Amino acid sequence: MDSSRNVLEEVVEEGEEKNGSVEFKSQLSRDIHLADENRKDSLAAQMKYRIMSGDGEATYVVGVTDDGTITGLERDKFKESIDVLSFLASEVDAHIDDVSTWNETNDAGENRIVGLVTILNGPETQGNTNNLIVGTAGHVDHGKSTLIGSLVTGESDDGDGGTRAYLDVQPHEVDRGLSADLSYAAYGFSDGEVNHMNNPNRNSDRSKIVEESDKVISFVDTVGHEPWLRTTIRGLVGQRIDYGLLAVAADDGITQTTREHLGLLIATELPLIVAITKTDMVTDERVNEVELEVEKLLRHVDRTPLSMVRHDVDTAVDEIGNSVSPVVRTSAVTLEGFDILNGLFENLPKREQEKGDFRMYIDTIYNVSGVGPVVSGSIQSGEIEQGDELLIGPFQDGSYKKTKARSIEMHYYRVAKAQSGQMVSIALSNVDLDEIERGMTLHEKDSNPTSTKEFEAEIVVLNHPTSITDGYEPVIHLETISETSVITPMNKNMLAGDKGEATFRFKFNPHHVREGQKFIFREGSSKGVGTVKKVRG
Ligand SMILES: Nc1nc2c(ncn2[C@@H]2O[C@H](COP(=O)(O)OP(=O)(O)OP(=O)(O)O)[C@@H](O)[C@H]2O)c(=O)[nH]1
Numbered sequence: 389m390d391s392s393r394n395v396l397e398e399v400v401e402e403g404e405e406k407n408g409s410v411e412f413k414s415q416l417s418r419d420i421h422l423a424d425e426n427r428k429d430s431l432a433a434q435m436k437y438r439i440m441s442g443d444g445e446a447t448y449v450v451g452v453t454d455d456g457t458i459t460g461l462e463r464d465k466f467k468e469s470i471d472v473l474s475f476l477a478s479e480v481d482a483h484i485d486d487v488s489t490w491n492e493t494n495d496a497g498e499n500r501i502v503g504l505v506t507i508l509n510g511p512e513t514q515g516n517t518n519n520l521i522v523g524t525a526g527h528v529d530h531g532k533s534t535l536i537g538s539l540v541t542g543e544s545d546d547g548d549g550g551t552r553a554y555l556d557v558q559p560h561e562v563d564r565g566l567s568a569d570l571s572y573a574a575y576g577f578s579d580g581e582v583n584h585m586n587n588p589n590r591n592s593d594r595s596k597i598v599e600e601s602d603k604v605i606s607f608v609d610t611v612g613h614e615p616w617l618r619t620t621i622r623g624l625v626g627q628r629i630d631y632g633l634l635a636v637a638a639d640d641g642i643t644q645t646t647r648e649h650l651g652l653l654i655a656t657e658l659p660l661i662v663a664i665t666k667t668d669m670v671t672d673e674r675v676n677e678v679e680l681e682v683e684k685l686l687r688h689v690d691r692t693p694l695s696m697v698r699h700d701v702d703t704a705v706d707e708i709g710n711s712v713s714p715v716v717r718t719s720a721v722t723l724e725g726f727d728i729l730n731g732l733f734e735n736l737p738k739r740e741q742e743k744g745d746f747r748m749y750i751d752t753i754y755n756v757s758g759v760g761p762v763v764s765g766s767i768q769s770g771e772i773e774q775g776d777e778l779l780i781g782p783f784q785d786g787s788y789k790k791t792k793a794r795s796i797e798m799h800y801y802r803v804a805k806a807q808s809g810q811m812v813s814i815a816l817s818n819v820d821l822d823e824i825e826r827g828m829t830l831h832e833k834d835s836n837p838t839s840t841k842e843f844e845a846e847i848v849v850l851n852h853p854t855s856i857t858d859g860y861e862p863v864i865h866l867e868t869i870s871e872t873s874v875i876t877p878m879n880k881n882m883l884a885g886d887k888g889e890a891t892f893r894f895k896f897n898p899h900h901v902r903e904g905q906k907f908i909f910r911e912g913s914s915k916g917v918g919t920v921k922k923v924r925g
């Protein structure tokens with residue numbers, strides 16, 4: 389128990405003054421306190437009043453009844469109460485500055501939590517702008533999730549799926565030992581120290597990383613299992629990834645999936661780090677052999693391998709780019725190579741960011757009860773501030789609709805502002821959950837966003853069993869858009885390896901498409917990459 393418990397006792401002793409800045413709450417729940425507009429408004433008004441009474445600072449005592457009886461709350465209910473307070477604070481342009489907690493044992497001998505929450509007027513300062521987004525790729529079971537799990541926690545793996553559990557959280561993933569959806573994790577650096585997480589599944593651990601680090605590394609962990617290629621592509625083209633991290637297991641070596649994922653990373657022009665994983669499982673000779681294979685493969689796609697056995701982190705940081713790719717030997721069991729990876733992530737620069745109007749492609753849509761729809765994705769350009777009016781769309785008829793950013797979070801950490809290259813979740817108002825779809829965009833309110841059904845592109849056919857002719861209907865993956873299109877090549881009958889021009893028409897919905905965007909198209913085993921040349925409307 390915290391020795392400063394007398395702080396709590398003093399506050400409780402003084403009680404809730406009618407005109408003061410202290411408010412007691414036994415419990416706050418989304419369903420009761422946020423679902424009803426009247427109740428929500430009056431709680432927000434009360435908070436505003438408390439903040440004013442305290443000259444910009446209010447204290448909420450959570451787990452204590454109006455008359456000062458300390459009842460405490462179970463962990464989940466306490467957390468939900470804090471979430472509700474955080475939401476109310478954002479409604480009145482304030483933020484939670486600090487939460488102190490104490491453990492109480494109730495009469496039944498159960499462990500309960502009481503907390504003192506300090507709320508300050510004004511929005512929170514900007515979240516971490518110094519950040520990197522790293523996307524994983526590689527064959528199924530080659531150790532992607534394990535590498536990320538061990539990196540962010542600093543814990544070694546048992547070689548039997550121990551640390552990937554932090555990334556594979558859905559029951560069917562745990563059962564089968566396969567990642568089935570994208571997962572996200574983060575760790576950070578401050579003053580040369582690594583800030584690890586104890587448990588990446590705990591939202592509070594993730595928000596702490598953002599709060600405490602000078603630089604935050606966010607990972608998008610993709611999936612290696614072939615049937616989920618669509619998800620892998622979504623992870624690699626749908627976020628503003630700064631670096632790709634390709635895992636190649638030292639025992640299996642390079643596989644067809646390795647080649648395929650490398651192809652995707654190269655097509656999207658991402659700088660790349662190759663991690664040879666599981667070095668603890670094989671002999672040194674075998675590791676050398678796999679590294680040679682990797683070097684050969686990289687040269688084949690016009691990248692120069694930079695062996696981290698022979699070069700240091702500074703050299704890699706200077707040289708990495710679209711031509712040079714560092715190759716690092718790693719083991720999640722012995723933690724070989726982890727210093728090098730940490731050194732790289734701490735020092736690698738973020739890719740250049742687009743300035744201009746705010747724009748974000750929506751990746752995932754959540755419903756948070758009492759709050760409404762929350763969308764997540766990486767900001768493509770510009771800045772966003774809590775309270776900004778935005779446009780969302782395009783809808784079926786090509787139109788956009790007004791919405792508003794009620795609040796913004798980075799890895800569960802509430803921020804007042806965010807900018808291009810950051811991965812955020814944005815709570816929206818004036819729009820219904822079932823109207824929003826992945827692939828839609830958010831824009832600054834006066835930016836007049838376009839909507840497109842048809843565009844011209846320059847394409848390269850990577851793999852196609854026969855020849856591409858009119859009427860071929862591939863799925864286009866462009867940012868977070870993934871939709872069937874009808875292709876009309878300018879030069880008929882393009883074969884694998886051919887370069888040319890083609891027109892694409894989305895089959896169902898219009899989307900926001902911009903000149904210069906890169907995309908991937910595929911149907912079955914055939915694939916190609918393209919660059920948008922002209923948007924036709
Ligand atoms: N010995 C040893 N085992 C490892 C290492 N890295 C991963 N493993 C084991 O390899 C298995 C597969 O690892 P995952 O991290 O799930 O592989 P993945 O690439 O994420 O697989 P998918 O997400 O399904 O594509 C797990 O049982 C891990 O414990 C390592 O460095 N050494």
Ligand SMILES: [Mg+2]
Nearest residue numbers: 532533566567
């Ligand atoms: Mg995985």
